[in-house]
Amino acid sequence: MDIYEEISSALLTGDAEKTDALVHKALGQMYPAEMILKNGLVRGIEKMEERFRTWDMFVPEALLVGRALNIGLESLRPYLKRREGYKCTAILGTVEGDYHDIGKNLVRIYVSTLNIKVVDLGVDVSKEEFIQAIRKYDAKLVLISALLTTTLREMKDVISELEREGLRDQVLVFVGGLPVTQAFAQSIGADYYTRDAITLRDFLDKNLDKLLKGLMDKKS
């Protein structure tokens, strides 16, 4: 087993200590940080995503993996090359009344691998907090997550608040989370829905420039 495989296996078992130790070991052996991220951590997460997608994984198990990933990423971060300027800022958060962050954290991790600055507002985020952050960071993307069927409606409230505040045309709203569907996303006036973090990353990777241009055109 090479070091990358060791890292991804340790990550998949949710063993944060071991994952972190292996990341440090790989760095010590002069493996490039980008490769440790891509072939170690991200590969592990991709395997997890597959299990998650087929409902083969318990959420607490996924949370442990998320924790291990965050610790591994923190160790790796100082060694990753600085990127050129960000293309835009994305505001990310789970709606008010909802305290789930596994899916949201995966979104943060994946979207961060693109040239997008991600401002993560955390969980239980009120519509006012979303608006405040959009203004503060001049964000172009708003990524809203909900995991409980009971808090789904909050997503609509955030979008309504954007309209009330005259910000609706200036941002693209992405919604996601387990109970969210394409039809629901449309019904509440969201711009896009993706079923998981990986799909979102792929979509943004392919379409971000076009989307941002569209926003600029709308504005002018």
Next chain:
Amino acid sequence: MRPELKYLSDQELQRVHEKALEMLWDMGMRFENEEAREYFAGAGAEINGDIVKIPARVVEKALETVPKRDHFVLYGRTPDRDVKVWENIPSLAAMTMATNVIDVENGERRLATDRDLEMITRIMEKLDSVTSASALVTPQNVPMEASDWYTWAISIKNSTKHITGGAVGKEGVRDAIKMASLAAGSEEEFLKRPFISFWVLTMPPLRVDENTANVLMEASKYKVPTVISSGGILGITSPMSVESALVHTHAEILACITLSQLVCAGAPVIYSSFVRSLDMKTLCVAMSSPESILMRGCMGQLGRYIGLPTEMPMNLRDGKVLDAQAGFETGMGGTIGALSCDFIVSMQLDMDLTVDFADLVYSDECMRQLVRLVRPLNFDDETLAYDNMVEVGHGNTFLETDHTLFNYQDEIWQPKIAERNTWEAWCERGMKDIRQVAYEKMIELYHEVEDEEILPEDVRRAIDEIAENSLEKTKDIKR
């Protein structure tokens, strides 16, 4: 006596209750509503920010004044619909707030409309085991901010039974009371026999928000019943243990009962709990998991322990359609419910999101069986039938004796839709499963009540006006 299920021994009941009292004093409850905190402060509770620490004696005093189940009447609009809880006959209470129905004509799942709610309520009017005909669905084609108002209007216009519903703020409570008073003839008449009640749902763990407290206080002021529920979710809003969930759930209900009695001693309360588990792979709430059912069985016992009528969501099935899964869930939850509580919250599928019209008839059939199942045994001369034994003697048949002819209808439960014939007879009738039979029976009822109005036109119009005028008010209500 009616058979009862005991998950918890007497010592365990006492331990949960005492631990809950300890929690209310030690940790306290978060009441975000200032007026509520003032009531508690006036009674001697310790207030720290929005945390209210309630001494046991304040709770115990409230438990003395709250009306007990041994003389509790859950009123219908008309007296024939009253439920005298002490008679110990469990019945169905319609759950509220599903958003989808299975379309009667094409069988597809779609958003519920006001017409759906109207028809569902009219069908429930015909089903005897349904004693609380609350709005099973919230119409999705009315202004959403005012959906509670529209829901109340439709339910009140189409039912003579008790109705429980949600309200937004004190204004929402008052408007529902106004609508009910129109149907009753006057507010005075309504308040004599309040046939509506309000959901009061805490926000576990240990929190009651502004709006919920307002609803609780306003309803209590009028002595209109509240159905108080705390519904923790294991691992999310409750610790990951059944025992611990029971303690804080009971504590939250006790805190709300206390507030109701501080507002108005003698205000009626029904003890309920939506405590449940979560599927740890899908993160969907599991309304009919074994642990959800057993927790509510325990909660039913706790409600009885403090002497209150109890209403538990025992028949909210996780199954999407009326299949074997939903059937088992109905049986498991229903049996435990019939053995542990007074009202079985019911008639929704798909984890309380979807209503199938056919399920109304199916649920009624199941409930009638459960009522038979838990009917007390009564060893008197008639039931002991010693004379009948002597009359027939050794080795003969009882079929043609008077005792059989007089008693069989009462003794043997008779299905309306369940299959009890031979395979051949079943084939001859088209080999229908129970959903199909229930559906056909429902369709008959559907046509029967299609145009049935039970209130005069001017009353209906006045009720509708309250709903239509509510939209403006909803903007000022803090949620």
